Amino acid sequence: MKVGVVLGTGHGEKGTTGAVVDDLLTRMRQRTDVELDLVRTDELTLGPSCPACLACMTAGEQACPNSDNAAPARAVMDAADLVIFATPVHSFTLSATMKRFVDHFAYLIHRPRYFGTPAVLVSTAAGAGHDAALGYLKTAIRRWGFHTVAELGVNGPGLEKAPYRAKVDRALDEIASTAVQAVRDGGEPTPTTSDLIGFRVARLLVESGRDDGPVDAAYWDERGWFDADWFTDAKVPRVANTVAGFVEGRIRKGIANGSAKPYRG
Template sequence: MDFRVGVVLGSGHGYHGTTGRLVTDLLDLMRARVPGDSLVVDTVLTTELDLGPDCPACLSCMTAGEAACPNFDAAAPARRVMDGADLVIFATPVHSFQISASMKRFIDHFAYLIHRPAYVGRPAVLLSTAAGGGHDAALDYLSTAVRRWGFHTAATLGVNGPGLSRETYRGKVDRALDDIAAKALAAPGQGEPKPSTADLIGFRVAKILVDGGRDEGPVDAAYWDERGWFEAQWWTAQKPPFFANRIAALVEKKIRKGIAEGNADPYRA
């Protein structure tokens, strides 16, 4: 039985750059753990998606459905890779302490998934490489973005590119990759993990946005109605942790009150 891995690679150097080589190393370790040619890899390079200079922010994907996006056909290769995968590897170089511009453009074009998550229960591995620092910001953002689409992170790794030339550091990276390879292969069979407090707050905020936008975005509301999510506490039927869910409920109540009374405060850090 095939194990399908989708790779979304946000590097302009493709598999020839440091990020691409890190992905290759991980895939090689995964192949070594499965029989024959059962590991099937499908890749999309974000730099090769003809998405224009940026997302037009027209909100058509949310109000009229993703097919209404002017770049719907151009984004199709990425959609096929994610749809067909048992696990998706999202990999990006760190550019100026964040994900690459092409990876950000890719994420922006799938913004409707924040309202209509399609990958609940699907595991992801997040990788980044940098000449210096910035892994925390880049990987945290990437983790938050794909979590809102339904993915849960099975493993994360940030690597210093120049450090790979040093034997000691290279050895640590290799051991980390070997550990991640095992976790990645096991992840699809382990199911959706228990949601965190942040997950549950994100679910409830999405519920508020979709419910409050029924008139402007009936597509979103219909998606939620079909799945019974307006009456649910989480995407799946599993019972959320009590205290985390209680905190999320209180946050939801506060947000709804602020919206109803018009007294929500602007963000001032």
């Protein structure tokens, strides 16, 4: 089984996040052969932040000035049967280099490609912020096609206490089994209402960007997605799709008439 790891910490494999990922990999190896491919977001030369030129959307990912530097990360995700995305919690969310990694791959929201590939999400913290860090990662990578099969947020200092350590170990055992089984089973989960809204919003974005550059729209044309309800052959639940259609209608109307309301919290 090819397992890709995207490790979002400057402390590398020796840090708290790296150690938790290592514990998970050890357990996965007890269940199957694991071929590991790891990339550290701190080592990817992606500039201080995404240059925000949008060339990846309009001219293709190779047009990004950081394209070559991101190639190892892309290779890890492309080859993997399962990807572990792991980040320390920094100021109640994911680390800055993990966010920079996500930003680099923003074109995958327009041209998703990882349907059928399961993901496991890991965060470590002193004590708080797993919900925001993992919640964000889960949403972001779903837009790229991955589906999350397990999440684990671990408080580093807690690991010194035997009862907490035992709970983490139990969770790691469970997650290792879930992850290995997800790859063996293959396939895609049934799309949720949120997935179907995401599909329609992506379609709207790609459609409205057609005149800015042909790359996104050509990708959708090739796959017949403009005439579809979802990216894959997975069964689309009728009620969820009706709700998604309604939301899309409201969004389109809001854009066309300027009737959308500014966000006020």
